[in-house]
Amino acid sequence: MRVAMIGTGYVGLVSGACFADFGHTVTCIDTNEAKIAGLREGKMPIFEPGLDVLVAKNVREQRLFFDTKAAEAVRNADAVFIAVGTPSRRGDGHADLTYVFAAAEEIAKLIDGFTVIVTKSTVPVGTGDEIEAIVHRVRPDADFAVVSNPEFLREGAAIDDFKHPDRVVVGSDDERARAVMQDLYRPLYLNETPIMFTDRRTSELTKYAGNAFLAMKITFINEIADLCEAVGANVQHVARGIGLDKRIGSKFLNASPGYGGSCFPKDTLALVTTARTANSPMTLVEATVTANDRRKKSMADRIVNALGGDAVGKTVGILGLTFKPNTDDMRDSPSLDIVPALLAAGAVVQAFDPEGMTEAASLLPGIALKDGAYDVADGADVLVILTEWDQFRALDLSRIKSAMRAPRLVDLRNIYKREEITRHGFDYFSIGRP
Ligand code: UDX
Secondary structure, three states, rough: EEEEEEEOOHHHHHHHHHHHOOOEEEEEEEEHHHHHHHOOOOOOOOOOOHHHHHHHHHHHHHOOEEEEEOOOHHHHOOEEOOOOOOOEEEOOEEOOOOHHHHHHHHHHHHHOOEEEEEEEOOOOOOHHHHHHHHHHHHOOOOOEEEOOOOOOOOOOOOOHHHHOOOOOEEEEOOOHHHHHHHHHHHHHHOOOOEEEEEOOHHHHHHHHHHHHHHHHHHHHHHHHHHHHHHHHHOOHHHHHHHHHHOOOOOOOOOOOOOOOOOOOOHHHHHHHHHHHHHHOOOHHHHHHHHHHHHHHHHHHHHHHHHOOOOOOOOOEEEEEEOOOOOOOOOOOOHHHHHHHHHHOOOOOEEEEEOOHHHHHHHHHHOOEEEEHHHHOOOOOOOOEEEEOOOOOOOOOHHHHHHOOOOEEEEEEEOOOOOOHHOOOOOOOEOOOOO
């Protein structure tokens, strides 16, 4: 099949490269000239493990192309994917669909012959209807179908999630469109991936429901973690104890400083807004958003408490600034709440992140960026593990201790065990454990 992918962000670039690796011919389109020029030279605009190799292979084998102009690719395409950003609109939490509608207008002008227009971006329920209306208005003669095909990619595991998804969801009532989507995803039959066909609105809502449920599950275990601290229980054991129940499942039960990223915060807000507009409020998701925001902000208090209640003039070393490991993404990362609060409390902050340093330099100007974990520990009154990068999992604790001004470790990801840390003479603070 011939595919045009509009947008080369996390979703568009990974989806385009994976479709090409399935054997389809894919052209990824972006208006950003520098981005396209970089991609043509093999320079990735995002950090995603394995993406550079996957892109290079498919460019070399002439299945993957990059362009700033959409005309050629869209005209020849069997399927045109809209994979542009849908950020939270300032203030009201609605998804900002400016880029989606602009793409729909442009595609409408260019399509030739029956074309499937696929929303891969996460869009509110009913957006497919609006895209359909736009294309009809611009091209009353066009023969097309608008399909919802939400992505379920986790940053840092996006390629694997695309190639080995738990399911593919396709929202369309058009038989021809369903046949095109079947052909596009045929390579996944090899590992019997369920492809679920439903109507467009159900598919759009399924994406939000999935993310909101995961965000709620994380927030649930985070509140259990706080209760564990109050009653002297161990949240990791509670998580294991409930996770062994197959109806609950053990994934996404790691207590944390709260969830971040470019999806959960945005999608929970958008779902709450959609539900309010539809007069059917999602009160559990509203509570999740409130609880998670409060949690991220409260983490700085834990660090100040570890310093004895006063951070003025103290040096806080932070390991990890991205919202999760194996990404350079800092969108809605807990560090964006924690660091400013520490600076406001009079602390000096020095930090390191394996991939997030460029982002951090612009998003957290008031901190000193160091070259590694041991530099961050140098002269620190407290060391904080904020993102659970693998390289923070086996620190040389004696070396860390001798570098620090005082041996205090705040482990916000429960990477270490208390006895191991206290044996090295540290004061140890973690999440939801006695
Ligand atoms: C998420 C969904 O997992 C993915 O299916 C969807 O397509 C996009 O949004 P992503 O945001 O990339 O993916 O990361 P994910 O691994 O889901 O983590 C999201 C946040 O939850 C991170 O801040 C992470 O630290 C946090 N988290 C995750 C926890 O706090 N505890 C957990 O057990 C798991």
